[in-house]
Amino acid sequence: MTTGKINVSVENIFPLIKKFLYSDHEIFLRELVSNGTDATLKLKHLISIGEAKVEFGNPVIEIKVDKEGKKIHIIDQGLGMTADEVEKYINQVAFSGAEEFLDKYKDSAKDSGIIGHFGLGFYSAFMVAEKVEIITKSYKDEPAAHWTCDGSPEFTLEPADKTSRGTEIILHVAEDSLEFLEDSKISGLLNKYNKFMPIPIKFGTRTETLPKPEDAPEDYVNETIETDNIINNPNPAWTKQPTELSDEDYKSFYRELYPMQFEEPLFNIHLNVDYPFNLTGILYFPKLGSDLQIQKDKIQLYQNQVYVTDNVEGIVPEFLTMLKGVIDSPDIPLNVSRSGLQADGAVKKISNYITRKVADKLKALFNENRADFEQKWNDIKIVLEYGMLSEDKFYEKAGAFVLYPTVDDTYFTLEELKEKLKENQTDKDGKLVVLYAGNKEAQHSYIETAKEKGYEVLLLDSPIISHLIQKIEGDNKDLTFVRVDSDHIDNLIKKDENTISKLSDEEKETLKTSLEAYIPKAYSVQLEAMDSQAAPFIITQPEFMRRMKEMSQSGGGGMFGMGNMPEMYNLVVNTNSDLATNILNTEDKTHQEHLVKQALDLAKLSQNLLKGEALTAFVKRSFEMIK
Structure with missing residues (x-):
C-alpha cells in the first residue's frame, strides 16, 4: 500500500475549494459525471485510432444512492x-487530464467532445463528502487501484480487486449535505446539469408497460418490465x-x-460554426408581443453538452x-468552477457571429415567405x-x-415606405413626413x-418606438416621424397653400383671451385658420416634448427629468369654425363658459x-343642454 501527501501548494486547499471555488455545492455531481463522460469519450477515441484494443460496447454512467450507508x-x-x-x-490538484489528452492527440481528438479544461473538477466531491474513494481499473492490462482520502492532504493508494474496466467514485456524504441522499434531489440535479450529456446516464430503474398483443382477450392486463432509467438525451x-432535422424535430x-x-x-435559428471558433446551438423566437418586461435568462449555455448557466450575458447580444x-x-472561456464567463476576446467574436447569423436568418425568412413574416411581425418586433x-x-x-x-395592416420596409410616401407626404421644405x-x-x-387627406398612417406601438424613430431620423436627414395627434393635420405636413382666417387679428386676440379664462393651464391655446368643416377644438401633444418624455420613461435617451414632467397639451382652436365665432360674439359670460368647457370636454x-x-x-352638463 502506498501512502503520501497530495501535491498542493497550501495545506488548506480543501476548505478553499469548498468555500470559494464552487458557489453551489450541487455542482459536484455535474463535475463527477463530466469526468466519467470524458473517460468514456477518451476510450472511444483511442479505440477509433487503434491505440486501445478493447471493445467499446454500450457504456453508461451510473449513479447510485445508498441512503442507509450515506454514500x-x-x-x-x-x-x-x-x-x-x-x-x-x-494527487496533483489542478492537473487536467483532459487538457493533456487533447494536447497529445490534438489533431485527431479535436471533435471528440471531451469536456475537461482543468483538474479541479474531481475535488468538488469534497464539498459534500467527508471521505472519497476511487476504485478504478485501466483498459490497459494493469492491476486496479483503490484511492482513499478524508479531505485532508493525506491519502492512501492500494491495489483493488476490481475486474471490469472503468472508475467508481464513492462519496461518503457529510452530515451537512445529507439532502443529496434524496433520490429526488439527485434526479433534479441530473436533469438540470446532465440532461444532454453525450453518454447515457442511468439512475435507477423505471417501470415500462408493454403494448397489448393484437389477439389479447378483453380482460388482458398489460405486462410491465423494469428497465434502466436513462435520464438524458x-x-x-x-x-x-x-438537414437532419424537420420542423417537428x-x-x-x-x-x-x-x-x-x-x-x-x-x-x-440553427447555429453551426467551426471557424474561427466552435459553436452550435438553436435559438427559438417565442411569441413576445410588446412587453419589454418579459423574463430573460431562458437561453441555456452548454460546454460540450454540459450545462453551465442560463446567464448568457456577453455571449448573446442583449436584445x-x-x-x-x-x-x-x-471555446467559451469559463472561470475555474465552470459556472461563469471569463472576460475574453473570443466572447465578443461569438456575440458578433450570433448577431450576424440571426440577421441573415430573418432576412431569409422575410424573402422566402413575406406574408408569413408579416403575420408574425407583432410577436417579434420588440426583439428586432x-x-x-x-x-x-x-x-x-x-x-x-x-x-x-x-393602421390598415399594410406592411412596408423603410425604403418601400419612402417610395410610397414621397409624392403626397413631402412638405414644402422637401422633408418626408411619416405620420404614425x-x-x-x-x-x-x-x-x-x-386619411381624408390621402395620407398613410403607420401604427407604431412598441414601448421603445420613440428611441427607434429618433435613431432613424438621425440617419435619414430628409425624413421625420410625427405622431398624428401632435398637431392639426395642416401643420403636420405643411404645404405651400395657406388658409385665410375669417377673424381679424384683433378678434383673434379677444377670442384667445376669452378662451384662456376658462381653459386649464395644462393646455396651451393656439389659434389656427383651418377648413371651416374641420373640428373646432383639437387637442394635440407636441411631438418633441411627448417623445422626450416617452424616451426618458422607457430608459435612456430623452432629456434628464422629462420622465416625471406632467403631460402638456396644445388646444388648437379653428378660427374658421362656427363655434369660434359663437364664443367670440357671446356676451353672456356664463353661456360663453359653457360653450368653451363643452367644446374642450368633447375634444x-x-x-x-x-x-x-x-x-x-x-x-x-350635456343633459342640462338638451332638456
Missing part, C-alpha cells in the same frame, strides 16, 4: 486509471446538422427544453436574451427594434426586413382626418382624456 456512487465504463495515473491526475437536436426539442411552455415557437434555446461551445437600437451591426442589416405597418399613431382606437379621429373625450369628476360634470 453516493458514480460509476463509469471509460478508460479507467492505473495506480501511476491516479498519482498523476488525482445523448443526441440533442443542436448536435445534428440542420425542432418543435419537439423546444418542448424538451421547456416542458411547461405550451405555445409553439414562431421559428428557430437576443429575450429568445429561448441552447448555445454550446467548447431593440436590436436596431443596441447593436449597430444588426441595425445595418435590419433595413432589409424590419417592417413598418400601417401609437394607439389606433384612442387616436381614431386624428387617423381618419389624415378631451376624443383623446380619451376625460375621466373621473370631469367626465361626470360633462355628462351632467
